[in-house]
Amino acid sequence: MTPPVSKLQEALHSGRFVVTGEIGPPKGTNVGPVLHEAEQYLKGRVAAVNVTDIQTAVMRTGSLALSKLLLERGIEPVYQMVTRDRNRLALQSDLLSAYVFGIRNVLALTGDHVAMGDHPESKPVYDLDSVGLLQAMTTLESGADLGRDPKGNPNKLDGVPQFFKGCCVTPCTEEVEPQIIKLEKKAAAGAQFVQTQAVYDPPVFEKFMRMIEHIKIPVLVGIVVLKSAGMAKYMNKNVPGVQVPEAIIKELSAAPKENLKKVSAEIAGRLVRQMRPMCQGAHLMTLGWDDLVPEIIREAGLAP
Amino acid sequence: MIVAERKPMDEIRRMLAPYKRVLVLGCGSCVTVCLTGGEKQADELAAQLRLAARQEGRDLVADADCITRQCDREFVANLKAPLASYDAVLSIACGVGVGFMSEQFPAVPVLPGLNTTFYGAGTVPGTWAEYCHGCGDCVLEWTGGICPIARCSKSLINGTCGGTNKGKCEVKQEMDCGWLLIYKRLKELGRLDELRTLRSPRDYRKDRGAGVRRLTHPEMAVLEEEPKA
Numbered sequence A: 001m002t003p004p005v006s007k008l009q010e011a012l013h014s015g016r017f018v019v020t021g022e023i024g025p026p027k028g029t030n031v032g033p034v035l036h037e038a039e040q041y042l043k044g045r046v047a048a049v050n051v052t053d054i055q056t057a058v059m060r061t062g063s064l065a066l067s068k069l070l071l072e073r074g075i076e077p078v079y080q081m082v083t084r085d086r087n088r089l090a091l092q093s094d095l096l097s098a099y100v101f102g103i104r105n106v107l108a109l110t111g112d113h114v115a116m117g118d119h120p121e122s123k124p125v126y127d128l129d130s131v132g133l134l135q136a137m138t139t140l141e142s143g144a145d146l147g148r149d150p151k152g153n154p155n156k157l158d159g160v161p162q163f164f165k166g167c168c169v170t171p172c173t174e175e176v177e178p179q180i181i182k183l184e185k186k187a188a189a190g191a192q193f194v195q196t197q198a199v200y201d202p203p204v205f206e207k208f209m210r211m212i213e214h215i216k217i218p219v220l221v222g223i224v225v226l227k228s229a230g231m232a233k234y235m236n237k238n239v240p241g242v243q244v245p246e247a248i249i250k251e252l253s254a255a256p257k258e259n260l261k262k263v264s265a266e267i268a269g270r271l272v273r274q275m276r277p278m279c280q281g282a283h284l285m286t287l288g289w290d291d292l293v294p295e296i297i298r299e300a301g302l303a304p
Numbered sequence B: 001m002i003v004a005e006r007k008p009m010d011e012i013r014r015m016l017a018p019y020k021r022v023l024v025l026g027c028g029s030c031v032t033v034c035l036t037g038g039e040k041q042a043d044e045l046a047a048q049l050r051l052a053a054r055q056e057g058r059d060l061v062a063d064a065d066c067i068t069r070q071c072d073r074e075f076v077a078n079l080k081a082p083l084a085s086y087d088a089v090l091s092i093a094c095g096v097g098v099g100f101m102s103e104q105f106p107a108v109p110v111l112p113g114l115n116t117t118f119y120g121a122g123t124v125p126g127t128w129a130e131y132c133h134g135c136g137d138c139v140l141e142w143t144g145g146i147c148p149i150a151r152c153s154k155s156l157i158n159g160t161c162g163g164t165n166k167g168k169c170e171v172k173q174e175m176d177c178g179w180l181l182i183y184k185r186l187k188e189l190g191r192l193d194e195l196r197t198l199r200s201p202r203d204y205r206k207d208r209g210a211g212v213r214r215l216t217h218p219e220m221a222v223l224e225e226e227p228k229a
Helices: A007-014 A032-042 A063-072 A088-101 A130-141 A176-188 A202-211 A229-238 A246-254 A257-278 A290-299 B009-016 B039-055 B073-078 B095-104 B178-188 B192-196 B218-228
Strands: A018-023 A048-051 A077-082 A105-109 A144-148 A154-156 A164-169 A193-198 A219-224 A281-285 B002-006 B021-027 B061-067 B088-091 B110-112 B114-124 B127-132
Touching (some): A007 A018, A007 A193, A048 A063, A077 A088, A105 A130, A130 A144, A193 A281, A202 A257, A219 A257, A229 A246, A257 A290, B009 B039, B021 B039, B061 B073, B088 B095, B095 B110, B178 B192
Parallel strands (some): A018 A048, A048 A077, A164 A193, A193 A219, A219 A281
Antiparallel strands (some): B002 B114, B114 B127
8 A cells, every 4th residue: 555645644544533623714814813723722633624615605715725824834734625616627736736735635525506605696617526526636646637638648747646535425314325326436536535524413324334334435424513502403404414413402502601612512522422433533623613622522532 | 498588678678778660579489488489478578668668758669570480591581571670679589599680680789588598398387497408418318317417506427416405406495406316217217327337527528618519411511502503
């Protein structure tokens, strides 16, 4: 096997349970606060930090820039890329740029439709889908790109990148077979790790993990920190493939306001603890409550 | 068929404001079927325009006519009056008809009365839905006859995204997830292997990527040349 290209890959190969975090770039140029939070609460506690790419189609500073800024601060990024906004020329070019910057972990996503965001009148691109983006990465790694020269031969790259290629799956959707088929295709296209959509139901996740046993790539279970009972209800109603059980909603509604963050961390930590035997890691999506990460890791029994 | 919707009346009146003699020209094909651009709609629209002009105290001659197809030269001969006798023509054909009429009658402004929306079929009485995107590289063979280019809002080619929600699309709760329909159909047909097959990125040269598209039958082109020879 080729040597790992990133600390995240190394950690997952070592067999220990791996935790990743996530930051969202700001809408504007004020990157100070999010970088401060990452240094304060994520650095040294998680193996890598995902940087979302114009998440929910709300225009923001780019994930490539923030990934680079994390690297400069000694934090390994997972550069998220969606296929919604750029065609294959731009995506491949940005992959090479990322590599030149020292970025190695890349998460390939389709991306929420522009209709979900704050520029619904813009043109959705989707020249590639998430499988196509993984194929693009694999092709670049082979020293070629997706294009052809005038004679019809693959274009040759002058300098070849190597990535640790990730993808996403939604384990708790009602129709799970199409999700699994797509995951098989992502693995065949080169995906080396999976970070899942948010999971709140360990028994459902356990069943899902049994169904994907044949796909031999590490899975990090996704946990979106629940900030209130209202948010949990909202997610149940509006976020595809996310189901927060009633018991968790009750726990959140019963929590006094001053105690809400503590309860939120307890729930997330407990979920990680419960699902730890089923998968290879956890991906914590804190949506700005980054200060909870140390507590969640403690609750999960992963740190003293 | 091509489906088109009537432009808002305010927009039509703004377009026609500079003109005193206008012809509302219907088309007897697709837009007649989807009840937006046929003979009946041409008559109605001309009457509405006359009424609106009268209410404003403005002189306006608004006649109506309709030919079998505005996208075909042979039906131009059936026009009741020469188009050149009008200040402007409001075509309520699809964009093809507007463009083609415009080319045939360069002396008269031909304006669009409809917004051309999609290639569709009548699903239930009064409703037409999009079935084809005209992508130039038909994939229906391996998608159970359901087009992912037209019916997945992201035109994905490798299956559902994470936005599929209880059979619906993340874009709109009332819109079916195209890929879930394809999955169910392929499952019924015992052809899930088609869904499992890795599909490489599409060739957009066939879908406008290489510019304006054209279909030529060389043998017919020769026949057309012959009388001149």
